[in-house]
Amino acid sequence: MSQTDYDLVIIGGGPAGLTAGIYASRARMKVILYEKTAPGGQVIISDWIENYPGFPDGISGYDLGEKMLNQAKNLGLPIEMEGVTSLELSQTQKVIHLDSGKSVSAKSIIVASGASPKTLNVGEDKFRGKGVSFCATCDGPFFRDKTVVAVGGGDTAVQESIFLTRFVKKVYLVHRRDELRAAKILQERAFRNDKIEFVWDSVVTGMDGLFAVEDVHIRNVKTDEISTIKANGCFIWVGITPNTDFVQDSLEKDEWGFIHTNGRMETSVPGVYAVGDVRTTPLKQIATAVGDAAIAAVAAEHYVEGL
Numbered sequence: 548m549s550q551t552d553y554d555l556v557i558i559g560g561g562p563a564g565l566t567a568g569i570y571a572s573r574a575r576m577k578v579i580l581y582e583k584t585a586p587g588g589q590v591i592i593s594d595w596i597e598n599y600p601g602f603p604d605g606i607s608g609y610d611l612g613e614k615m616l617n618q619a620k621n622l623g624l625p626i627e628m629e630g631v632t633s634l635e636l637s638q639t640q641k642v643i644h645l646d647s648g649k650s651v652s653a654k655s656i657i658v659a660s661g662a663s664p665k666t667l668n669v670g671e672d673k674f675r676g677k678g679v680s681f682c683a684t685c686d687g688p689f690f691r692d693k694t695v696v697a698v699g700g701g702d703t704a705v706q707e708s709i710f711l712t713r714f715v716k717k718v719y720l721v722h723r724r725d726e727l728r729a730a731k732i733l734q735e736r737a738f739r740n741d742k743i744e745f746v747w748d749s750v751v752t753g754m755d756g757l758f759a760v761e762d763v764h765i766r767n768v769k770t771d772e773i774s775t776i777k778a779n780g781c782f783i784w785v786g787i788t789p790n791t792d793f794v795q796d797s798l799e800k801d802e803w804g805f806i807h808t809n810g811r812m813e814t815s816v817p818g819v820y821a822v823g824d825v826r827t828t829p830l831k832q833i834a835t836a837v838g839d840a841a842i843a844a845v846a847a848e849h850y851v852e853g854l
C-alpha cells in the first residue's frame with residue numbers, strides 16, 4: 548500500500564470532475580483525478596449536445612468530452628485510469644482506496660462519480676448486447692432498417708430516439724404517461740418525425756427472443772391491456788442511479804442514494820464535496836455539473852488553505 552498525500556483527490560472524469568480538475572490545476576493544488584472507465588463520462592455516449600453554451604451549432608458528445616479532457620490535461624491535471632473502491636474519512640485525513648489495491652491520502656476530496664442508467668428490471672439483463680442498449684450513439688448503427696422500442700419520456704429518451712431514426716425503420720417510443728417531460732423543442736421535433744410512433748400510458752413488462760430481442764411486451768397502465776411489439780432492439784432511458792458504491796455509509800445521502808450537499812457542495816464530512824449527477828440536485832445536466840464543480844474546487848482550495 549503506497550500513500551501519497553494530495554491536497555485534493557477528484558473521483559470521476561466526467562464534465563464535473565474535469566472542471567474541478569481545471570480549477571484545481573490553475574490554483575496549483577497538488578491534485579489527482581481518478582477515472583474508472585473513460586474520461587468524459589456520460590457526455591461521450593450522448594449523440595448531440597445543443598444546450599451547452601459556446602457551441603452555436605451544437606457539438607457531438609464525444610467531441611465535447613474530448614475538448615474538456617484536453618483542456619484539463621493542457622492545464623497539467625494528472626489523470627489516472629483507476630476506480631476508487633472505498634473511502635476512509637475523518638476530518639483531518641481522508642484515505643482513498645483504489646482498484647489496484649493502492650491507497651492515497653488527501654486533505655480534500657471531490658466526489659464527481661456521476662450516475663448510470665436505471666434498468667427496468669423486467670428481465671432485460673439477459674438481452675444486454677443482444678438488443679438491449681442504453682446508448683444510441685454506441686449501438687444505433689447496428690439497428691439499420693430495423694424496428695426498435697425506446698422507453699422513457701425525458702430529454703434523453705426523446706433526443707436519442709430522434710437520433711435513432713437516422714438508422715432504424717421505426718421507433719416505438721413507450722412512455723408511462725400521456726405527455727412527455729422532454730424540452731418542448733425536442734417534443735416538436737419528435738412529433739414531426741414520421742419514424743417515431745408514441746405508445747402512451749404504457750410500460751414495458753418483459754421481452755423475448757431466441758438469441759436476441761424479438762418481442763417487447765407492454766402493458767397499458769390505464770386499461771391494463773397487454774400487447775407485444777415486434778422489435779429487434781429496446782433502448783432504455785428511464786432515469787439514472789448514482790455511482791456511490793464506494794461511498795458506502797461514509798456520506799449522508801437522500802432516499803435515492805444521491806449525496807446530500809449544501810450550496811457550497813459540502814457533504815456531511817468537512818473537506819469532502821460532491822458535484823454533478825451524483826449529488827441531490829434538481830437538474831442533472833452538463834451546465835449544472837460544471838457549475839457545481841467550479842464551486843467545489845474553490846471551496847476545497849479554501850478548505851486546504853485553512854488547515
Ligand SMILES: Cc1cc2nc3c(=O)[nH]c(=O)nc-3n(C[C@H](O)[C@H](O)[C@H](O)COP(=O)(O)OP(=O)(O)OC[C@H]3O[C@@H](n4cnc5c(N)ncnc54)[C@H](O)[C@@H]3O)c2cc1C
Pocket residue numbers: 558559560561562563564581582583584585586587588589590592593594595596597598599629630631632659660661662663682703707790793822823824825831832833834836
Ligand atoms: C444519452 C445521454 C444524453 C445526454 N444529453 C445531454 C444533453 O444534451 N445536455 C446536457 O446538458 N446533458 C445531457 N446528458 C446528461 C449529462 O451527460 C450529465 O448530466 C453529465 O455528464 C453529468 O456529469 P458528471 O461529471 O456529474 O457525471 P458523469 O458524466 O456520469 O461522469 C462520472 C464519471 O465518474 C466515473 N466514475 C464512476 N464511479 C467511479 C469510481 N468509483 N472511481 C473512479 N471513477 C468513477 C465514471 O466512469 C464517469 O466517467 C445526457 C446524458 C445521457 C446519458
